[in-house]
Amino acid sequence: MGEGTNASRAGVLIALALLLMMTSAVSMVNAQNPEGVEGPGINWALPDSHMLYLKGTEEQPFLDRNWTTNTGQPLGKAEFTKTSSALSPNLIDIQSAPLAESFRFEGNITVRLFASLDSTNDGCRLTNVLPGVAGAETSFSVTLSLGSNVVLDNVQTNSLPMEESYLSAHEFTVQASDVNASLSSGDLISLQVDVQHDCLQQGVLWWGTYDATSGIIFDGEVIDPQLDYSIDSNRMVRVEFTPISPWGPEDFDNQVLEIVGPLDWDEMVHGFGKEDQRMEHFETPHGTRTGEANRTIFTWSSEKPLIPGRYMIDACFTVTDQDPGELCDAVGVLRFEVPEDSKPMLSSMWAAVVVPLGIIAWIGASMREAMLPLQAYAILLLLAITALGPAMHLPDIDNNSPREEGAAPSFALLSHDGELVKLSDLISGHDAVVVGLFRTGSPNAIRQFDDFRGAQIISDSDIAFIQIATGEGIQSVDLDTYSLILNETWPLLMDEADAAVGKAFPSGATDAIIIIDSAGFVTDWQPGTMSALEIDEAVSSASRGSGNHPLSLFSIIIGTALLPMVVLAMPRDRELKVPDELLFPGAGSFMTTVAAAVGFGTWALPVALMAAFGFGAFWIWIELLLALVMVYHGLSVLLRGRIPEVEYLVTVTYSRLPEGFRAWRDRSSFAEDAYLGLWLAWLLWLRTPALCSPLGYVGYPTFRPSYAGLPHRCWSHCQSGAPHRFGTWQTLTGVRLAQSGHTPARVGSGVSNPRGLDRTRSSGGSNLGPYVRLIFDRPRAS
Secondary structure, three states, X not given: OHHHHHHXXXXXXXXXXXXXXXXXXXHHHHHHOOOOXXXXXXXXEOOOEXXXXXXXXXXXXXXXXXXXXXXXXXXXXXXXXXXXHHHOOEEEEEEOOOOOOOEEEEEEEEEEEEEEXXXXXXXXXXXXXXXXXXXXXXXXXXXXXXXXXXXXXXXXXXXXXXXXXXXXXXXXXXXXXXXXXXXXXXOOEEEEEEEEEOOOOOEEEEEOEXXXXXXXXXXXXOOOOEEEEEEOXXXXXXXXXXXXXXXXXXXXXXXXXXXXXXXXXXXXXXXXXXXXXXXXXXXXXXXXXXXXXXXXXXXXXXXXXXXXXXXXXXXXXXXXXXXXXXOOOEEEEEEEEEOOOOOOOEOHHHHHHHHHHHHHHHHHHHHHHOOOOHHHHHHHHHHHHHOHHHHHXXXXXXXXXXXXXXXXXXXXXXXXXXXXXXXXXXXXXXXXXXXXXXXXXXXXXXXXXXXXXXXXXXXXXXXXXXEEEEOOOOOXXXXXXXXXXXXXXXXXXXXXXXXXXXXXXXXXXXXXXXXXXXXXXXXXXXXXXXXXXXXXXXXXXXXXXXXOOHHXXXXXXXXXXXXXXXXXXXXXXXXXXXXXXOOOOOHHHHHHHHHHHHHHXXXXXXXXXXXXXXXXXXXXXXXXXXXXXXXXXXXXXXXXOOOHHHHHHHHHHHHHOOHHHHHHOOHXXXXXXXXXXXXXXXXXXXXXXXXXXXXXXXXXXXXXXXXXXXXXXXXXXXXXXXXXXXXXXXXXXXXXXXXXXXXXXXXXXXXOOHHHOOHHHHOOOOOOOOOEEOOEOOOXXX
């Protein structure tokens, strides 16, 4: 019985211990997260009290917000005696500087004064026989006004006999409880202090040291800091801090902000987070802007995009009136979430599923009418499988998809000084245009300015720099401050009211650097800003084709169109037909190449001509036209089994072939090969539209009819040495090319080599029509 009772008691004790531990743990969690909230939001921990310190000298006292750090003998004092206190009791009658912000104060106000005798003896205490008429006590009368609100009207402090010196000054206080006063910007805080001193020894009112902080104490909410953030389309975070204090933004002395994450909501506590989770560290503001009520807003911007997840901005601020020994006087924890990238309206995977299934469905439907040979069904199934490659490389369909390496929007915007600036004017005569996009008040405006100046120094290219302030509702007054810094170093433009130009760039209407080549196409871009070295390298890369070269085309053909073309190019005749007369080796491949070149050129030649004649500014409309033509080609083949313009070109080309070729290969086979070339062109365009855009800088291009329609970015490669710039127009087949500083050589077979042209790369012509080369003179190295 006793053992059972002891066991029961032990169980109860253990249960109580566990309950206490759980209660303690819950208390700790609540202490870290007192509101117990989860999700986005902000928590502030602000000082409970604030002070206005009595500063200055006896002749010129004043009220100030800065904590007094001086030690030793106080810098300020007001002496008084029994006689002076009776004849002229007023010691202080001062007013603060006008308030910078309106605010409403609710709480208690205490006036605290430090005073002592001007000696170390205790004469006043010994002579204080009977407090009152026969006593030796000291007290102060205080009058305090907040604007037009009189808070204290000649209210007396505590009374006591003073002794000692400033080393142990006595504290005199008077308090006003439950104050409810509204102050407006420009109002003054007035303080008047009178003394009543009944001791024969001289007394002193002290101020201006760490241990003699005479002044006014506000117990309640005084400051109202605001912390906000925004996430742009590139997942770059911009942090804004509005230092709202009745005494102006200078009341916040210093700040440290960190972006920490990804974290769970319950982990978002000040000071929490591992080192590798501290994504950004901010101290000195990157920039400022003017907000509502003409307030100064400090801004910071992250240097790199954040991955999707939950983050907090852990902000620590020091306030001038608080103890400088404390690291954080005001702490703000702003919780936010970086969302996942929006899903496209239609993923490319749908095409990878629909296209093969469509072919298989057609096979099933055709079997109801009549059976084809089994070999035909095998080829069709193989074609369905090979269609997966091109379908998977199709871009996603989205209404807000960024446009990579497309034509830059052809803008005409007003500069800050009222001048109209056009992109076409900027491109003319320059190797490239570097555009700095920024939202008003963004710190990246200054960063871009510094990087642009550095690029001007180190780059040998002729670059036109501009900056465009974007964002909806942009106004000229928003750029006044930055325009003073820029000082017309380059044009400062304002986007349209709906930020249409900024949204047309790949970055969207946010902070970014855009590189535009001399043909008007975006070759590179980077969110935020781009270093001077990166700008120089990007401009140089644009002049060399931005990494695009003939091998890029072949890699796309192999990855996208090789298998479909192999299937479509399989033999269509049951028996191998031998030519009646002897032809040169490879004649069949030659005819296939010529036919495919006709089909490829039907699409590519007009595109190349439009690119060469400077239609880059309208490229988005050209691509819309190409999309309509593609639909037309598909419907024409579906409904009529042929495309009239291709049939015409096939007829003309086929009639020019030698009789032996025509006798061996009929026109229908030649036409089928031409359609193969046409579909190859469409596949390449669907896979990489940016490959078919013009380039303003090329070296010595070589064109062949089977690829002659490709614009210069597709078929250009540079010789050693500096690239040469084309003129404003050019053709592809023997017409004179206008070029600044260079004379075109002959076109066709037997090309001469004037002025030392490098024969190993560009010399010699072909004796066959299909191979046409344009050779340009290369100036000798100086």
